[in-house]
Amino acid sequence: MAAKTILTALTLLLVLSGMAQNGIDIPDVVNYSKFDYNAGAQTWDIRQDKSGILYFANNEGLLAFDGTSWKTYPLPNKTIARSIEIGPDNKIYIGAQDEMGYFSPDQQGRLGYHSLKPLLPESEKSFADIWDVIPFDGDIFFRSSNRIYQYGNQRIKTYLTPAWQFIAVCNGQLIAQDNNFRLLTFQRGSWVPVIDTRLMPAEYMITAGLAISSDSTLLVTLKNGLFLLTANTVSPIISPGLEEVADQHIYSAAVASDGTFALGTTLGGVYFVDKSGRLLRHISREQGLQNNNVLCLFSDRQRNLWLGLDNGIDLMVYDQAIRHFYAGSQNESSGYTSILFDNQLYLGTSNGLYVAPIDTGNNSIRMSAAFTAVPNAKGQVWNLAEVNGRLLMGHHEGAFQVNKNRVELLDRQSGFWTFLPLQNILPASTMVAGNYMGLRFFHFDGEKFTLLTQQANFESARFVSVDGENTIWVAHPYKGLYRISLLGNSAPGVKLFGATEGLQGVNFIFPYRNKLLIATEKGIYEYLPDTETFQPNVFLTRFFASNSIRYLREDAAGNIWFVHEKTLGVIDMSDGQGKITYIPELNNKLVSGFEHINPLTRQDVLVGGEKGFYLVNLEAYKKKKSLLPISLRKVAIGKSSDSLIFGGYFGDVGNAQLQPLDRIFEIDHGCNSIHFEYAAPSFGNNLNLEYSYLLKGFDQNWSEWSRKTEKDYTNLPAGQYTFQYKARTNLGLESDAGTYTFSIKPPWYASREAYFLYVLIFSVAVYALYQWQEKRFLKQQQKHDEEQNRLQYLHQLEMEKTEKEIVKLRNEKLEAEIEHKNTELASTALHLVQKSELIAKVKEDLSRQLRTVESTSPLDDLKRMVKVLGEDEKMDKEWETFAHHFDKVHSDFLVKLKAQHPILTANELKLCAYLRMNLTTKEIAPLLKISVRGVEISRYRLRKKLQLPTETNLFDYLIAV
Template sequence: MRSLFLILFLFSFNAIAQNAEGLPFTRYFSTQDYEGGIQNWSITQNNEGLIYVANNFGLLEYDANSWNRYVVPGGTKMRDVTIGPGGEIYVAIQGDFGYIIPSNPEGERYISLADSLPEKYRNFDEAWRIFHDGENLYFCTFRQIFLFNGKGQLIDVIEPTYPPENFHFVNNRLFVNELEYGLTYLDNGKLKLFEKGEFFKGKAVTSIIPIANNHLLIFTNSHGVYTWDGTKYKIWNENNHEIFSSASVNTAIRLSSGNMAIGTQNKGLYITDSNGEILFYLNKGNGLNNRTVLSLFEDIYGNLWVGHNNGISVIELTVPFTLISEQSNLPGTGYDGMAVDDIIYLGTNNGLYSKNITDPTIQNYTFVENSRGQVYSIKEIDDYLLMGHHLGTFLINDRKVEQISDVLGAWTFVELPDHPEYIICGTYKGLLLFKREGKSLKFVRKLKGFDESSRVMEVDDSGYIWMTHGYKGVYRLHIHDELDSVQVKFYGIEQGLPSNYLVNVWKINGRLIFSTETTIYSYNEKTDRFAPDEYFSEFFDENSNISFMEQDPMGNIYYLSSTEIGVLLRQSNGTFEKNTKIFNRLKGLLNDDLQNLSILNSNQVLYGAKEGFIMYTKQGGDPSDASFDALIRKVYNTSTLKDSVIYSGYYYNGENLLSDIPEEKIPEYHYSKNSIKFEYSAPFYQGSKYTRYQYKLENYDEDWSSWSETNVKEYTNLREGSYTFKVRAINIYDQISEVDSYSFVIVAPWYRTTLAYIGGAFLLLFIIASTFYFVDSRHKKEKRLMELTQEREINQKESQLRSSEEMLEKLKSEKLKAEVESKNQELATSTMHLLNKNSFINSIKHNISSIIKRSKNQEVKKELNKIMVNIEKNIASDDDWEHFAIHFDQVHGDFTKRLKDNYPKLTPQEMKLSAYLRMNLSTKEIAHLLNISVRGVEIARYRLRKKLTLERSENLQEFILKY
């Protein structure tokens, strides 16, 4: 449950005395930022922390994340806004007044109360102010004052004798400023002249503030400021009376600190103490973007909101920081500063600037002649104020500088304990020696033996100078007695340091400590090595690379690191307590080149910033302890093409605007609208861009999300069920907000409702019972059918048994026939081989016969004739082809017989060719079998085609195979 009221904390903010430097942090919103008109007449805040502004274009709403604008019918100028007891936003506009209910999902709802007035009162020009005392509402116009009760009913009409100039509500009493008469007040429905109120006849009273003992502080537009002590009026502050008289005061309020904020027509804003002494003066170009102040409001966090003639400013008065920048005539990035006597010196990349801090009439800084360029350091050694500069070394005296060395790049300075009349200066390329001569210093020489850049140096109790280099390591330097050269010893990883990078040396509590990439180290003289410093290890983790440390006169240690900015506050028992929260406000503002902080005194620290300097002033209050709320601003249904708003941050029950939806009114959404988007914010206005958020959807997310700057979360295709979306925020000070929540229900589709499940269960039981009955009936039928089938099968099996015997005989016969056919095929193959053999033997016989005919040797002829006889005996008879043809026909279905019958003119040679083609032999193989050439086979194929009367398109081989 969101708290009804945020805690209104009061800060003891009185540390900004007259000698304070700089201007408070300010943020300006232009008309482009809030998308409204130029003039902003009134500002207020509701219980949840939202800011509302009465603007020329309507009502502006700001939640620290974005601006929203409510437009009333007619779009007329809005003059005043106030929050009613029930959360309604009452507004006064041109020709109307009423209230806005910002809870309608389709848009705000405006209810006019002026429309309920009697006809004779309705035609007024301007409703200027609204007040409420908890029970009644006062709507003030320049003709009448209308009194309404909390139910919106008119209960009285007051008509001033003279046209009112202004209205004020003080201590539950309505004051009316009538120029022709004086200052009056409302008493029992009548306006009466206030005690000695004629004093203000002809004076425009712009603000009345109650002060102690029922006294009043009364501001006029052009006649100054007065106090009323119950008997007389007197000038508030004699010294500043002329200033306030000529400033054209438009408005004034008392701040929670007890100080006063005074807004003027053309001189900006004054912040004074309770006695009228000016603490701050902000004007255009000096803290403000517009010089005209129309309205002032202090929010629950102590921020001052300023409504301008063009734009809106918010001034962070409660943070202990002020900014010294170009608006104070201090251009450039801040590097170092020093306060000496009544003068403060500040060094930037543009030069040295100074200011007398005891003279309240001096607003801006003055450039110190001959100092133009990069200033690195300002250091006081005894009576000498030294400046390290890119162009060399300078001596500062009475807001003037004197160059005492032109050696480029003077970084810093240290004293020599053993030689108090000498001072060492670290430069870009080694060390310089200076000697005191009366009120001045004289450059002596550059020391030999060391040429490293020496920006960070400290001297230990033994007189050694320890110099740390940003990326090389640590050097221990000893100046020879002749003061002309340096003895150097290097320390690095081998001597215990974690690395040679980012090492710096500081003197804290009278001893030297060394910050490194990881943690803080100290030097052990006995072992001549470095080791982690046990005392400081409890304050800094291994990721805290300290870039600067300095101790103030009270023993507090201020530091800058890569992860945080903070201070170790010294306690009464000598221990330290770490404080970082308030310094988070400096995130993104400090100089990230050569980081620096300067202790000005026991309660003021100066930080080098990207734009000038930031002054920290210790004070009693701490805004980092403020509580704040996270707010769910809008909820959208994104299931359709166009997102629709289903919740806008509040629930209106007809009487009050509630920040939470009652449990009995938790919305339910159809399953078809199960995609939901949430927008949320946290109205904490200091460093709002660093606010981060965490969310969780109960019944969906197991745990909180990680922290993120994103302020929108969408869930799609949620299943039916009850959900609660929760969001919380963490601000720049690491404070976690209260949790805001939004509960809703996704209704199940009809087929997943309880009724559907019950119906489904009954249907399932019916199906099971029907199935069981059907199966049982079918089983009985199948059983009877099975019995009949068994009888029939027995008969069939007996019949099959008889036929099986016959089948068995048939199978045996077929098997024998298959075996015969197989053997016939084998015989045909053997015959084919025999035919080939005979062909081969005939070929040999022919060759031998040729040899016999050619040979003249009778003995050779005789032997060859014997061989011929043996060949004749062993060669097969001529009927080989007939045997082959018989077996061939058995294999190929009487091929030769059918072919001979159909083509009787085929020769035996052509019949053989056809058989060989049927066997799918190649041309070469056929040539061998026919004992002719390959060309002869081709001629034979041609002749065979003619006798078979084949067309040109028909293939001989395919014809034979298919025949």
């Protein structure tokens, strides 16, 4: 039963091997030294997330590469990262020296490390290297030398053994190898044997397990070769060359994009085998690797193969559209010429001539063996041409004919550039050859070429074209275009064409559809034989305008291949109109000035390069539609990493690049110079990518397409912006635009707080102004009131002054009246005194007369008259009149005095009145009808009644009443 199973497996492998493509072409190798990625020399493991970003377990931690820039994320203990895996939760799990954990983005999109060691018990926290990280059934398994840790649901379970040597997932099973070299599988939380250990060689060590089919696994061992695991049976794979591979120590393995198996060794580089174990190709340091110690292998999403080396990282670009190969075992030779002749492909290089058999079935080149050097053809080969069914070689040392892998000398004159028949009917009897010195002519007799004596020695004739039997054109890149006319046995006629004939700096000459085309510095020109002038070719000018073209070649499908400024391009005529497609993957890889393009079939075009040759399949190239999503890798204030505000991840690792609405970053106005970095991960062919950007809110239009992957904006005004970015390939495939929104805060003087402060200040200012205005109003009111009061006061003073003046005038008037009254009173009093004196005198005289008169009658009359004169009634009435006027003049003096001193008699009142009138005692006496002495006595009595002290003047007292 076991033998039948083994036979079935071997039969399967033989069938599968028949399907494998043979070939000697090798992937293009891109080297990244530790100086390129600025980290440790050794890389132990490689993985890729959904967005295309690559991650490397490196001596200095975690490396990330987006196709443009590298970033290093050291581990906390600065130890070596040995293994890496992106889990189903999109976390980057890391195994390192005495450390295990994972990286995940923070809120600003920066990867941060989270250790899982705190979940271990103290007894399990010390371990050596974690060599493998494997996701399985929702959990993560970490393998160290003597433990396997199972992490899930924030818990870690440990599986102990003296040594765990290998762990991997194959065909849905988690398998491992322990120290007893048993192959175990993980089932229901325990490890159970898969096969009988006796079926495996003694002390074998598995280094990799690769699925071949749904029920078979390829087991790779370090020193014992390859084994096929099917069900419970394991069998060795025996194939020529595998022993050699096993001797190089197979340390790692991966499935390449073409379905072959890549075996990384510690001594011999990478070996590729098919499913039957047949060795297909070997790539080592001689083919471009930095060194032969391959620590890990990884196939990315673009079908490329990555190699983690003992010193550096290498990338093998698996491009089915562009295949790179070398003519010899060394890769230093440059490709100058090629030809497909007699089912063999000949390559002329800087080191010599090489040949290999090919298969051209289905219009595609398939190489079935390696190139071998043609004997006696070492050195610089310039040209290979077929003339009259003969293969001719232009060599630095002369002209040769190649006959079944051997060469025969035709002409020793050095430096032959080209060979052309002079006649259109083949076999042509005459052949012209261009060399360092000019033109050489050969005669063909049906069997061989013989050198003729006729020749044209004038300049180096590298670019030659034949126009009929008698005209040869030779273009010199600097001097112009020569026309050589053959005149029988006479010396050839030579004419030089230049600016006069319409040429603007001749570069190269090419035949095209029976036309003579001249590639100049100003575009493509064609020759007009009728006028012997040159004019721009209408059809090609539509594509090239006035650009300088270095090379032109039409293939069997009508496509026109060309070289412009060290870039290979083609006018694709598949649509009938023509469209230019550039091949930037070959930029700066062609031999500048000696470009070579050879359409071998309708699909394959062979291109010479500085290192070997490139086989370009245009149809396959046009079908390249892979374009990984464009990612925003960095946003910073300026270019400093210390001012990073976005680290390249909007959510989990590998998630879609969609910015959450709650993560719109606000940037201070003083930091309004923003730096963006973006990339669409494209490895090995990133030259065919171009980028465009637009800052919404600042830019008006999308930028021109360029290969620039960063953009700086400076002095952005305040506001909200959205940075948009996109990529496209040289085939016109355009990515969706990514976006990143941010806002620039207004300056402090224009912020909301500032506006609030402004409103507050304005309110306070308005309030203060109101208060000031109110105070000012009150002050003005007060001032006005004071002014009014002052004016009123002044008016009052004026009034009072006027009134006083009026009073004064009135008083003066009153005083005058009083004075006048007093004068009148005094006059009246004097008159009364005089009257009293007169009456007294008359009375005295009458009395004296009476004494003398004796008659009774007259006597009676006289008595009556005396009596009348003596009556006091009239005197009393006159006093009352006097008192009345006196009180008016002296403010009721007598009334006040009577009120104050009611004991005063009428005569005393009269005395007071007379004293008030300042009458003398002598003047008062007659008025009172008393003597002067009586007046003085009356004054004395009056003082006593008034109770006046001695020192008080009686007059002053009476004035004061």
